[in-house]
Amino acid sequence: MLEVRGLSKTFQSGGLLSQGQSKKAVDDVSFHLHAGETLAIVGESGSGKSTTARLAMRLIDSDDGEIAWQGSDVTHVKGKALRLQRHQIQMVFQDPFASLNPRMRIWESVAEGLRVHRPDMNKQKRRDAVAEALQQCGLSDAIMQRYPHQFSGGQRQRIGIARALVVKPKVLVLDEPVSALDVSVQAQILNLLKELQQTSNLAYLFISHDLSVIQHIADRVLVMFDGKVVEQGDVVDVFAKPQHDYTRELLAARPITHPSERISL
Amino acid sequence: MLGYLKQQPLMLVGGGIVLTIAFLAVFAPWLAPYDPTNINVRDILMPPSWQHWCGTDTLGRDVFSRMLYGARISLAVGFVAVGLSIAIGVLLGAMAGYMGGRMDTWIMRSTDMVLCFPTFFLILAVIAFLEPSIWNIMIVIGLTSWMGVTRLVRAEFLSLRSREFIQAAESLGVSPIRLIWKYLLPNAMGPIMVSAVLGIAGAVLVESGLSFLGLGVQPPDPSWGNILTEGKDNIQLAWWLSLYPGLAILITVLGYNLLGEGLRDVFDPKLKS
Numbered sequence: 361m362l363e364v365r366g367l368s369k370t371f372q373s374g375g376l377l378s379q380g381q382s383k384k385a386v387d388d389v390s391f392h393l394h395a396g397e398t399l400a401i402v403g404e405s406g407s408g409k410s411t412t413a414r415l416a417m418r419l420i421d422s423d424d425g426e427i428a429w430q431g432s433d434v435t436h437v438k439g440k441a442l443r444l445q446r447h448q449i450q451m452v453f454q455d456p457f458a459s460l461n462p463r464m465r466i467w468e469s470v471a472e473g474l475r476v477h478r479p480d481m482n483k484q485k486r487r488d489a490v491a492e493a494l495q496q497c498g499l500s501d502a503i504m505q506r507y508p509h510q511f512s513g514g515q516r517q518r519i520g521i522a523r524a525l526v527v528k529p530k531v532l533v534l535d536e537p538v539s540a541l542d543v544s545v546q547a548q549i550l551n552l553l554k555e556l557q558q559t560s561n562l563a564y565l566f567i568s569h570d571l572s573v574i575q576h577i578a579d580r581v582l583v584m585f586d587g588k589v590v591e592q593g594d595v596v597d598v599f600a601k602p603q604h605d606y607t608r609e610l611l612a613a614r615p616i617t618h619p620s621e622r623i624s625l
Numbered sequence: 626m627l628g629y630l631k632q633q634p635l636m637l638v639g640g641g642i643v644l645t646i647a648f649l650a651v652f653a654p655w656l657a658p659y660d661p662t663n664i665n666v667r668d669i670l671m672p673p674s675w676q677h678w679c680g681t682d683t684l685g686r687d688v689f690s691r692m693l694y695g696a697r698i699s700l701a702v703g704f705v706a707v708g709l710s711i712a713i714g715v716l717l718g719a720m721a722g723y724m725g726g727r728m729d730t731w732i733m734r735s736t737d738m739v740l741c742f743p744t745f746f747l748i749l750a751v752i753a754f755l756e757p758s759i760w761n762i763m764i765v766i767g768l769t770s771w772m773g774v775t776r777l778v779r780a781e782f783l784s785l786r787s788r789e790f791i792q793a794a795e796s797l798g799v800s801p802i803r804l805i806w807k808y809l810l811p812n813a814m815g816p817i818m819v820s821a822v823l824g825i826a827g828a829v830l831v832e833s834g835l836s837f838l839g840l841g842v843q844p845p846d847p848s849w850g851n852i853l854t855e856g857k858d859n860i861q862l863a864w865w866l867s868l869y870p871g872l873a874i875l876i877t878v879l880g881y882n883l884l885g886e887g888l889r890d891v892f893d894p895k896l897k898s
Contacts, residue, residue: 414792417796419792419795419796440800442798443798443799443800444798445798446796446797446798447798449796450796450797451792451793451796453789453792453793454789455789458788458789458790459789459790459793460790460793461790461794461807461808461811461812462790462812463807463811463812464807464808472794472797472799473797473798475799476797476798476799476800477798520793523793523797527797
């Protein structure tokens with residue numbers, strides 16, 4: 361569904377006259393994502409996990425490496441050709457308060473993808489498709505005429521998911537989709553995502569720093585540190601027998617939530 | 626919204642001034658007691674009285690009527706010049722902010738260069754070559770006041786581009802034109818409006834200044850600036866020729882400034898939410 365090989369990105373800082381510094385944000389990252397599975401990318405802030413997601417989405421250009429969506433190489437596709445392929449892979453963002461256009465009604469925001477990818481639809485059909493997507497995400501179609509500021513974080517995140525799903529993608533990139541939400545709302549959104557994955561056979565690339573969330577939702581996990589992949593494998597294996605020092609550190613730093621997991625001294 | 630306006634009394638005062646002056650300007654032909662260009666040699670330099678509320682000038686024309694018509698000129702110059710400068714500024718700023726890279730560098734360095742010229746003297750120099758007319762003034766003021774808008778729009782676009790809803794639109798495949806028109810511009814509208822309102826105040830001042838120097842609106846057409854010129858020549862005989870147009874300019878500029886500053890406060894917290 362989504363395949364990435366040898367992806368690298370270096371960010372340059374500095375201006376016209378100064379030489380500036382360069383930071384290798386993503387260094388030789390490779391992974392593949394099958395239909396219907398969830399691959400989590402975990403790592404601390406600055407480890408390059410969000411940049412990896414944006415590279416895979418083709419929101420920023422990579423310096424090196426290859427990206428394929430559903431088997432077709434999109435590494436060097438540009439402009440309109442790229443825009444027309446974007447329905448295959450969609451993204452849900454971290455901050456529900458920044459990810460919706462404050463000047464657009466909900467239904468317009470959600471319908472935006474249909475304008476590009478379903479030019480055959482008229483306004484009425486677009487409205488119906490939007491209502492269906494909202495319903496799928498547990499929202500009533502009565503909210504279509506409202507503006508984003510009238511909603512809570514959890515509701516906005518549902519709207520963001522509906523906006524991504526309306527173009528029927530095969531892959532959903534989730535960039536810390538629940539880390540800005542209350543714990544109870546987190547669980548609701550995670551359950552919704554699980555449900556959607558089953559009904560639509562979606563593949564998830566799930567970016568997170570929260571190990572308990574990953575344990576709950578992911579099949580495989582990829583651990584990133586300083587732009588590099590230090591470990592990858594099945595969630596169960598990695599959590600039970602971490603191979604890399606950094607993974608062990610990460611697991612040890614996790615707050616223990618269940619009494620049975622506590623090690624008695 | 627109404628509750629919010631109550632916390633902004635100065636903005637209400639500014640808005641009131643702006644509306645009042647706009648009303649006087651629009652309805653000048655019906656409100657003016659005399660023809661503003663009608664010469665009456667028997668009533669030269671009459672002080673303010675019930676017949677002539679603001680007195681008469683050196684040719685016996687009614688100053689109040691001339692000021693009403695002068696308001697039309699000032700506002701017309703203000704709106705057209707600012708409209709032009711906003712159009713240029715938004716276009717260049719949007720290109721620089723959206724495209725970035727080399728285009729951004731070129732546009733912004735050129736803007737910096739234009740900013741180096743002292744605007745008023747540039748306008749004087751240009752007008753000296755052209756025939757002084759109201760249209761030339763509008764265009765020249767517009768062409769020399771877009772730099773602030775360009776910088777503002779570019780800065781707004783740059784900060785908006787890193788927001789997630791712009792990335793969301795990009796990942797949906799929204800076209801660049803639609804992205805600018807439906808996402809970036811509407812969200813940058815607040816600061817642009819503020820800058821436009823403050824720009825009108827600036828344009829009114831420049832027009833008055835040019836007319837005062839004789840390079841703007843030409844007599845017999847009335848303008849606050851050219852009434853002031855007569856006032857300067859007769860300051861010891863007729864204080865009213867200087868006081869009333871001076872006050873008109875002062876109050877108008879103050880009104881637009883108060884309104885603009887108030888709008889800035891209104892738009893600021895809202896954009897953050």
